[in-house]
Amino acid sequence: MAKTDIGPPDYKTMLPPVIQRNYGKWLYHEILKPGVLMHVAESGEALYTVRAGSPRLVSTDHIREICDIAEKYCDGYLRFTSRNNIEFLLDDKDKVEPLIAELATRNYPVGGTGHSISNIVHTQGWVHCHTPATDASGPVKALMDEIYEYFVTSTLPAHVRIALACCLNMCGAVHCSDIAILGIHRTVPKVDNTRVPNMCEIPSTVASCPTGAIRGDMKNKTITVNDEKCMYCGNCYTVCPAMPIADPENDGISIWVGGKVSNARSAPKFSKLAIPFLPNNPPRWPEVVDAVKNIIEVYASHARKHERVGEWIDRVGWERFFTLTGIPFTDKHIDDFDMATETFRTSTQFKWG
Amino acid sequence: MAKSDTPLLDELEKGKWPSFVKDMKQAAQKSPMAEDLLRQLELSYKDKIGHWKHGGIVGVKGYGAGVIGRYSDRPDLFPNVQAFHTMRVNHPTGWFYKTDALRNLCDVWDKHGSSLTNMHGATGDVILLGTKTEHLQSCFDDLSAAGFDLGGSGSALRTPSACVGPGRCEWACVDSLDVCYNLTMHYQDKMHRPMFPYKFKIKVSACANDCVASIARSDFSVIGTWKGDIQINQKEVLAYAVSAINIQTEVCDLCPTKCMEWNGKELKIYNEDCTRCMHCINLMSKALRPGKERGATILVGGKAPIVQGALLSWVIVPFMKLEPPYTELKDLIDRIQDWWDEHGKSRERLGELITRLGMRVFLRAVGLPAVPQMVKAPRTNPYVFFWPEEIQKEVK
Numbered sequence: 001m002a003k004t005d006i007g008p009p010d011y012k013t014m015l016p017p018v019i020q021r022n023y024g025k026w027l028y029h030e031i032l033k034p035g036v037l038m039h040v041a042e043s044g045e046a047l048y049t050v051r052a053g054s055p056r057l058v059s060t061d062h063i064r065e066i067c068d069i070a071e072k073y074c075d076g077y078l079r080f081t082s083r084n085n086i087e088f089l090l091d092d093k094d095k096v097e098p099l100i101a102e103l104a105t106r107n108y109p110v111g112g113t114g115h116s117i118s119n120i121v122h123t124q125g126w127v128h129c130h131t132p133a134t135d136a137s138g139p140v141k142a143l144m145d146e147i148y149e150y151f152v153t154s155t156l157p158a159h160v161r162i163a164l165a166c167c168l169n170m171c172g173a174v175h176c177s178d179i180a181i182l183g184i185h186r187t188v189p190k191v192d193n194t195r196v197p198n199m200c201e202i203p204s205t206v207a208s209c210p211t212g213a214i215r216g217d218m219k220n221k222t223i224t225v226n227d228e229k230c231m232y233c234g235n236c237y238t239v240c241p242a243m244p245i246a247d248p249e250n251d252g253i254s255i256w257v258g259g260k261v262s263n264a265r266s267a268p269k270f271s272k273l274a275i276p277f278l279p280n281n282p283p284r285w286p287e288v289v290d291a292v293k294n295i296i297e298v299y300a301s302h303a304r305k306h307e308r309v310g311e312w313i314d315r316v317g318w319e320r321f322f323t324l325t326g327i328p329f330t331d332k333h334i335d336d337f338d339m340a341t342e343t344f345r346t347s348t349q350f351k352w353g
Numbered sequence: 354m355a356k357s358d359t360p361l362l363d364e365l366e367k368g369k370w371p372s373f374v375k376d377m378k379q380a381a382q383k384s385p386m387a388e389d390l391l392r393q394l395e396l397s398y399k400d401k402i403g404h405w406k407h408g409g410i411v412g413v414k415g416y417g418a419g420v421i422g423r424y425s426d427r428p429d430l431f432p433n434v435q436a437f438h439t440m441r442v443n444h445p446t447g448w449f450y451k452t453d454a455l456r457n458l459c460d461v462w463d464k465h466g467s468s469l470t471n472m473h474g475a476t477g478d479v480i481l482l483g484t485k486t487e488h489l490q491s492c493f494d495d496l497s498a499a500g501f502d503l504g505g506s507g508s509a510l511r512t513p514s515a516c517v518g519p520g521r522c523e524w525a526c527v528d529s530l531d532v533c534y535n536l537t538m539h540y541q542d543k544m545h546r547p548m549f550p551y552k553f554k555i556k557v558s559a560c561a562n563d564c565v566a567s568i569a570r571s572d573f574s575v576i577g578t579w580k581g582d583i584q585i586n587q588k589e590v591l592a593y594a595v596s597a598i599n600i601q602t603e604v605c606d607l608c609p610t611k612c613m614e615w616n617g618k619e620l621k622i623y624n625e626d627c628t629r630c631m632h633c634i635n636l637m638s639k640a641l642r643p644g645k646e647r648g649a650t651i652l653v654g655g656k657a658p659i660v661q662g663a664l665l666s667w668v669i670v671p672f673m674k675l676e677p678p679y680t681e682l683k684d685l686i687d688r689i690q691d692w693w694d695e696h697g698k699s700r701e702r703l704g705e706l707i708t709r710l711g712m713r714v715f716l717r718a719v720g721l722p723a724v725p726q727m728v729k730a731p732r733t734n735p736y737v738f739f740w741p742e743e744i745q746k747e748v749k
Contacts, residue, residue: 002497004415005541008443009500014451024519028639055373059380060459060468067452076452126397130405137373145368170657174473178568241407248401262570263561264632282398283364
């Protein structure tokens with residue numbers, strides 16, 4: 001019988017010696033060039049980090065290739081970042097350029113540091129999830145192909161964090177991203193009255209609805225959905241598998257902008273709705289790619305240095321954001337959930353666009 | 354040349370960014386499961402719909418978490434992914450690896466699963482993407498022998514995660530790695546045996562840059578901060594001024610509290626006005642360092658939209674010293690979880706429960722004093738509750 005509750009391996013056994021010697025005694029760091037960091041410790045020792053992109057969905061042979069590279073240049077030490085990048089950690093400056101050269105021959109993009117677009121945090125999508133309204137890996141790959149240059153350079157006003165979640169469950173912090181790509185359903189779940197009585201608990205299904213659109217039908221041991229109140233979040237489907245919500249022709253993607261999690265300068269904030277719906281158009285989601293690229297390019301040409309997307313929009317105003325990006329403003333942009341009135345304008349101070 | 358089974362996915366092998374389709378095809382060379390996964394995904398690309406059924410309950414002996422059940426809705430076409438369950442493996446804190454550990458993981462997964470992984474999942478675990486029900490226990494046994502354990506899932510404490518912290522960062526105000534690892538080891542039972550109303554996430558960032566997004570996506574958020582003056586090296590400030598940075602426009606003008614003055618020679622900081630946002634320190638890491646008295650701000654309630662809307666975490670303890678064995682921190686977590694466990698409805702996150710019952714009730718229950726740092730502003734409505742003991746008893 002295997003040992004249980006042993007927990008993860010102790011991270012201290014995974015740290016390269018240069019980190020063990022200088023743990024907690026780092027003095028400063030510099031970005032030597034896109035994707036390359038130098039951290040200098042009080043002791044004078046330096047740690048070099050070479051950051052490379054990954055598709056997140058990786059095969060064991062790909063991981064072994066990463067191990068081969070880390071053994072050749074880094075004495076076998078590496079780490080991953082919270083945005084699914086690979087970081088090769090080394091203390092020998094002379095090995096940095098040969099490492100980068102080898103990564104180039106193997107088509108690993110090096111970058112994602114400073115004022116760049118780092119890897120897109122994303123979810124499982126059609127690859128392995130039961131509630132997705134879109135795929136995750138596919139739109140991410142299609143978009144990263146198009147905005148690749150922003151990963152390997154550092155030319156933006158500030159860093160731009162993009163995240164994708166394939167449904168409103170949001171396995172990942174997309175709701176506070178500079179640009180969030182969110183899969184949405186747009187049709188009411190289809191209740192299968194023959195299966196609900198056997199598969200679902202009525203009270204918890206009723207309670208799962210944020211807008212109170214679901215009522216119990218105790219006589220028939222099922223539930224009914226009030227179509228007018230349903231905003232297609234899919235939470236009921238998570239609780240009750242007998243009311244599927246996926247709809248190939250009406251599911252798609254919404255785009256949200258201006259969120260951040262860092263406290264630097266302005267407070268952390270949620271992303272706000274920019275585009276309510278774009279169609280699922282596999283394999284390359286051209287409408288989504290174009291829309292996100294447009295937002296990035298308008299931001300890049302109008303924001304001031306160090307301004308995140310949300311800080312730029314706060315300065316110029318949302319009315320100007322819609323004018324500059326050419327994105328149509330619709331009734332869907334005006335909130336009608338719990339705290340809606342807090343977003344209504346309560347002054348005569350606004351711009352003409 | 355034979356016609357490809359996956360013409361749509363083949364399109365995603367093109368382009369400069371690393372292709373997940375290449376990785377799937379690589380795994381398909383050795384795993385029939387990966388091959389069927391690839392073919393099922395192609396069908397999804399054609400149909401524009403997912404082909405996974407609602408999960409079933411599967412697991413390993415002694416655990417109620419760590420395995421996510423997954424079944425294909427087209428087992429007739431893709432028999433090798435009829436059952437294709439995810440195993441969540443708790444990552445080494447900070448996602449640091451020595452390659453021998455990674456190679457062990459790969460060997461175990463080639464033996465038991467699809468040879469496909471996520472490095473890593475959103476919560477931080479290594480995601481082992483798909484295996485059959487009969488492989489779960491033997492896979493776990495081999496993982497355990499290799500020194501790995503499963504992470505959290507379902508209504509449990511989810512795998513805690515931390516930023517790189519003192520491992521590499523000069524801005525670390527707390528030892529995020531040690532705090533995270535210590536809590537992970539201390540709460541193994543709460544991770545592996547779900548007993549809460551819903552999920553509970555803990556994330557530790559060593560400074561206000563919050564590189565693990567703890568404020569947005571953890572029920573219990575630990576963010577490093579300091580008291581006292583920012584440490585200044587005026588010589589290095591000057592060096593930045595002559596080389597790379599316009600101190601006035603890039604540093605002083607962007608300071609949210611305008612607590613800095615620059616006269617061309619010296620940077621003056623009015624520390625009592627500073628809210629420790631990190632902007633100036635981010636820009637001039639050689640010249641400015643966090644103050645010497647270090648600890649963490651504790652915030653609670655952050656979450657994504659489901660069910661009652663997304664929340665950012667709220668400050669509940671402005672400053673807590675964090676030193677091993679972190680007794681004060683653990684006591685607070687225990688009190689919060691006990692209160693939530695007792696009052697929370699099924700699938701109600703901590704932030705939603707506090708919203709429903711009131712911050713006032715929460716603070717009293719967990720024994721925290723109300724302080725101005727908790728709010729952006731006091732209330733504007735007069736709908737004020739008083740406690741019974743604050744009211745003079747009516748004399749009969």
